Each structure stands twice: as C-alpha cells, then as structure tokens.
Amino acid sequence: MSIPDHRAISGFLDAQAAEAGAARNTLLAYGRDLRDLSDWLAGRRLTLFDLTRERVEDYLAHCDAEGLSRATRARRLSSIRQFTRFALEEGWREDDPAIRITGPGRAQRLPKTLSRDEVEAILAAAPALGRGTAERARNLCLIELLYATGMRVSELVALPVAACRGDPAVLLIRGKGGKERMVPLTSPARDALSGWLEFRDNAPKDSPLARLVAGKGARWLFPAPGAAGHLPRQSFGRLLKDMAASAGLDPSRVTPHVIRHAFATHLLEGGADLRSIQTLLGHADLGTTEIYTHVLDQRMRDLVLNHHPLAQSVSRDAPTSENN
Secondary structure (H helix, E strand, O other), X not given: OOOOHHHHHHHHHHHHHHOOOOOHHHHHHHHHHHHHHHHHHHOOOOXXXXXXXXXXXXXXXHHHHOOOOHHHXXXXXXXXXXXXXXXHHOOOOOOOOOOOOOOOOOOOOOOOOOOHHHHHHHHHHHHHOOOOHHHHHHHHHHHHHHHHHOOOHHHHHOOEHXXXXXXXXXXXXXXXXXXXXXXXXXXXXXXXXXXXXXXXXXXXXXXXXXXXXXXXXXHEOOEOOOOOOEOOHHHHHHHHHHHHHHOOOOHHHOOHHHHHHHHHHHHHHOXXXXXXXXXXXXXXXXXXXXXXXXXXXXXXXXXXXXXXXXXXXXXHHOOOHHHO
C-alpha cells in the first residue's frame, strides 16, 4: 500500500497524539524528523514506503555527513522506528526495515545531583527565607514538596489546591501529555503543606495573599500575580538559588531539576527499584530512568578510590611519570 508521504506522516502523528498521548513537543519533533527523511527520499525519487534497511542507514550516514550531533541522529532514528512500526501495524507495509538498526546512540551525560547532606542544608535554610511568616511557609512547602516527590518544576508550581486538601498521604500529579501518577508524601512535606495551607486559607482580608486567592490564583496551591495565576517556574528557580546560597552551597549547582535528580538518586541509594522510580518520576521509558544507576556507580567508585585504604595505598605507591 502506498499513500502520499504527507498523509502518512499526518496519520502517524494523529495516532501518536490520540493513542499514545504524545506531548506536543514530541509530535513536533516526529514531524520535523519524518519530513526531513521524506525530503531526502524525494530527492532520490523515493517515498517513505520505499524505505529499506539500507536506505535508512544511508539516510543516517547523510545526517552524519551534514554534521548533526549523535543525539540528533539518535532521535531521528527513533522517529523512523516509531513510524515504520506504525506502518507495519496499520498494514501499510509488510516489514519493519528499521527494527534491527542500532544507530549512533546518545552521548551519556550523567545528571548533576546533590548529596543528602547538601539537600538537608537547603531544607534547613528554607524556613528563614521570605518577607514574612506566610511567605516563609510557602517557600518551605515548595522545597519540601519538590524533594519529597521529584516533581518537574512545571508540575510543582501548577499544583491545583484541590489536590492538596485533607492532609493527603499521596498527591495526584498531572505530568507530560496529561498523564497522571500518584506520588507519596513524606511527613515533613505533609507538615509543610499543612502549614502553608493554613496561611493561604486564612490570609487577612485585603492582604496581597488574600487578593491573589480571591482572584486568578484561587485554583492554585501557589498563587501569584500574572497571566497564569500561579508562581512562575523562573521565580521558583531564583528562590531555590537563594536557598542554596543561604545553605552555603554554590547557587549555580542548584536548580529544580537537580533536586529532581537528587530525589531519584537518593531513592536508588536507599534500595528502591528502577521501576518504582520510573513511576514516581513519570518517565515513559525505563531507559530514561536507568541513567541514575550510572550516577550511583560513579559515586561508589569515588567512595572506594577516596576512602578505601588499599586504594589510598596504591595511589601513594604508584610510580610517577619520571619512573616510567
């Protein structure tokens, strides 16, 4: 079966949005990648339905020659795989030419994280930051929730207040692509949440907080002026750097995403399994979560090399370059 490339791509994207719940940015990336492939094929008087394993490999070689990064080439192959698998399932073709192509892979970049002591220092510094008791309670709630759940910063600042009522033991979080997941709350996070709600719900009449809650911020746990009605991600990012500085840490090392990485890494260190961490983080692919095993491996290597007596002995006794 053969249909025009643009219709095939459109049908594929519609299915990814409706059935797989793909996020808008993912759909845009799929569309760009497949249109580029279609243009390359058209220059050879071919279509997407003329793909063979050799032609996919030739296209990837073309991308390499164009100077595209390994990550970009890996993403393009992923887009092609998704499309050819869909075409096979739809009966558009009788084989999947991309299924056995390994591709360039992605350069492994370990996520930056913090030690438990460093996170504890940030949590200890948080209650002192703010222009008043209500703002300090809000700031403590923000960082406690972030570290307790590993939420993305966009998920944190846009938490609906209705999801946080009644001293919840778990939070229902709406993540990428509208997918929902349940994440347990720690006792400190529940206490911080309860403390902030007390201030939020009982703000003095005509105070700035009361006006926010009565206006567009009524829906949100962390109301703020502005079109969205809730605290902007950028504002929380700056606040987090203030917390880091107060804790004696380099602010450039601390971002909301670094706290998310710390959450996952500390869970893994404590014995949690990857599947559980994948669910808590809202990762669609376990391969995304597996990066934390490499962080843990690196920490273990550093621990041995820095503290094991034999490692230190080897370091002291190792021949210098002058002896070689």
